[in-house]
Amino acid sequence: xxxxxxxxxxxxxxxxxxLHLGHYVGSLKRRVELQNSGEFDEINILxxxxxxxxxxxxxxxxxxxxxxxxxxxxxxxxxxxxxxxxCVQSALPALHALTxxxxxxxxxxxxxxxxxxxxxxxxRGFEDEGLPAGFFTYPVSQAADITAFDATxxxxxxxxxxxxxxxxEIVEKFNRTYGETLVLPKAMIPENEFQRRLPxxxxxxxxxxxxxxxxxxxxxxxTVKKQVNGKMFTDPTHLRIEDPGHTxxxxxxxxxxxxxxxxxxxxxxxxxxxxxxxxDHYRRGGLGDGTCKKFLINVLEExxxxxxxxxxxWEADIDTVYDILLAGTAKAVEKTNGTLAxxxxxxxxxxxxxxxxxxxxxELLKKAQQ
Numbered sequence: 140x141x142x143x144x145x146x147x148x149x150x151x152x153x154x155x156x157x158l159h160l161g162h163y164v165g166s167l168k169r170r171v172e173l174q175n176s177g178e179f180d181e182i183n184i185l186x187x188x189x190x191x192x193x194x195x196x197x198x199x200x201x202x203x204x205x206x207x208x209x210x211x212x213x214x215x216x217x218x219x220x221x222x223x224x225x226c227v228q229s230a231l232p233a234l235h236a237l238t239x240x241x242x243x244x245x246x247x248x249x250x251x252x253x254x255x256x257x258x259x260x261x262x263r264g265f266e267d268e269g270l271p272a273g274f275f276t277y278p279v280s281q282a283a284d285i286t287a288f289d290a291t292x293x294x295x296x297x298x299x300x301x302x303x304x305x306x307x308e309i310v311e312k313f314n315r316t317y318g319e320t321l322v323l324p325k326a327m328i329p330e331n332e333f334q335r336r337l338p339x340x341x342x343x344x345x346x347x348x349x350x351x352x353x354x355x356x357x358x359x360x361x362t363v364k365k366q367v368n369g370k371m372f373t374d375p376t377h378l379r380i381e382d383p384g385h386t387x388x389x390x391x392x393x394x395x396x397x398x399x400x401x402x403x404x405x406x407x408x409x410x411x412x413x414x415x416x417x418x419d420h421y422r423r424g425g426l427g428d429g430t431c432k433k434f435l436i437n438v439l440e441e442x443x444x445x446x447x448x449x450x451x452x453w454e455a456d457i458d459t460v461y462d463i464l465l466a467g468t469a470k471a472v473e474k475t476n477g478t479l480a481x482x483x484x485x486x487x488x489x490x491x492x493x494x495x496x497x498x499x500x501x502e503l504l505k506k507a508q509q
Contacts, residue, residue, distance in 0.1 A: 151185030
């Protein structure tokens with residue numbers, strides 16, 4: 140990064156539903172920390188409604204209705220609109236133009252090798268039903284988002300690293316072809332390996348609304364307790380309390396790895412000094428799943444209770460939430476339009492910015508007549 144280059148973050152979410160604990164530990168909590176660190180010149184959060192339509196084109200109402208849910212989750216988790224710009228993707232026309240230009244810099248063969256796209260295709264059954272072109276070019280759209288904001292840092296989960304690599308390739312190809320124009324971004328992944336991809340409560344690799352294996356940030360205490368006690372996967376070989384148990388692959392302990400700290404033990408389970416002591420006891424036998432789940436519920440409630448309370452305040456003032464989104468999007472329009480103008484200038488297709496092109500056309504005509 141150049142010494143005088145601004146430090147800019149772009150991150151975001153598809154508004155296909157309320158945000159859950161996977162979103163929180165994988166990105167949202169870190170966004171709040173970065174926002175409050177004072178280390179960055181700009182922080183932008185994009186509500187990627189266009190990208191959500193690539194596999195929900197037959198149900199745009201689902202996307203429209205969940206925009207407000209996502210914004211409420213942001214605000215309730217600590218995103219401050221005075222420090223962070225929250226904006227809507229579809230209201231930024233520069234992103235659509237950049238996506239089109241970038242599509243000419245990447246081949247279909249390269250897109251088909253993107254591991255994230257392949258995994259998402261399989262998850263959604265597109266391999267059998269046919270792949271929407273918009274979904275196939277998802278990485279190009281994401282490259283447009285990142286470069287439009289001149290992002291230097293993109294916080295992502297580990298599964299999104301191939302998307303950032305694809306963006307870097309597009310940036311490098313553009314800069315080689317048209318001259319140094321676009322900023323080369325870097326990925327930032329969670330430091331805690333257990334937060335990089337939090338599984339669903341049933342042990343499935345990914346939380347999914349359709350699978351019913353999520354704990355949402357807006358879930359009440361009763362629902363959280365029901366998800367942990369009724370659905371959370373433990374160790375199927377740990378049949379009796381005295382049986383030795385396995386903590387690896389045990390979702391209760393995966394969640395504890397992601398959420399708990401030593402203070403939680405002093406407050407809720409003082410017989411252990413830390414998580415390692417608790418794990419050791421479980422492995423040798425004598426510690427029941429019920430005790431582990433009760434402790435986890437207390438840990439999760441300590442995280443979720445203040446988020447719920449803050450959300451209730453914002454839900455009582457939806458007009459202000461709308462105004463925050465409106466102001467953030469207007470600011471983002473100006474920013475992304477500036478990038479688009481710079482790209483068109485580099486490509487020499489900024490025909491109407493001045494009459495320079497007229498003089499060039501005149502010279503071409505003179506040469507043709509000679």
